[in-house]
Amino acid sequence: MAIEDNIWAALEEVIDPEIGVNIVDLGLVYEVEVDEAKGQANIEMTLTIPQCPLADQIVQNVETATKGVPGITDVKVSLVWEPKWSPARMNDRAREEIRSRQAIP
Template identity: 65%
Template sequence: MDKESAIWTALEEVHDPEVGANIVDLGLVYGITLEENGLVRIRMTLTIPECPLADEIVKEVEEAAASVSGVSKVEVLLVWEPKWTPARMNDNAREEIRSHTTHL
């Protein structure tokens, strides 16, 4: 598996605690840029700009990406354009949210 694929896989372990699905399936990660020196830049958003758990999610993203071999530094860039909408979610996220809400 190449480094970028490994980072995407690692990010699937980071869940939005309020929604109950991982940030990749939710469509929160807009892109990953790899530099030759091991720096990884991750462009992402949150479901709402006022997310009270933003710092926690960003920290988990940094830790997940840093766990990949060859990554020396991680920068998470929170962006608000394009705005996140539920249309960005994939079917995995929709199913996870359905199962999460039916168990409440």
């Protein structure tokens, strides 16, 4: 598996603390770029809202997860606001997870 694939897999372990679904399934991660020679990863992502009170925690969790990938020693996370996130960016797995929790009394 390529380093980039390993990073995507690691990011699936980062849970949005307010929604309880991983940031990849939510569609918050827009791009992953890797410079294998430098051991550097650049992550471009957004949050569900620009004023997210847990932004620092989420970014720190992204950095920690990415640095856990063999071959990565440096991570840069860029928060971007265009394109704006909307629920349409979620994949089916995220929708089903949220839907199943709403059905629980």
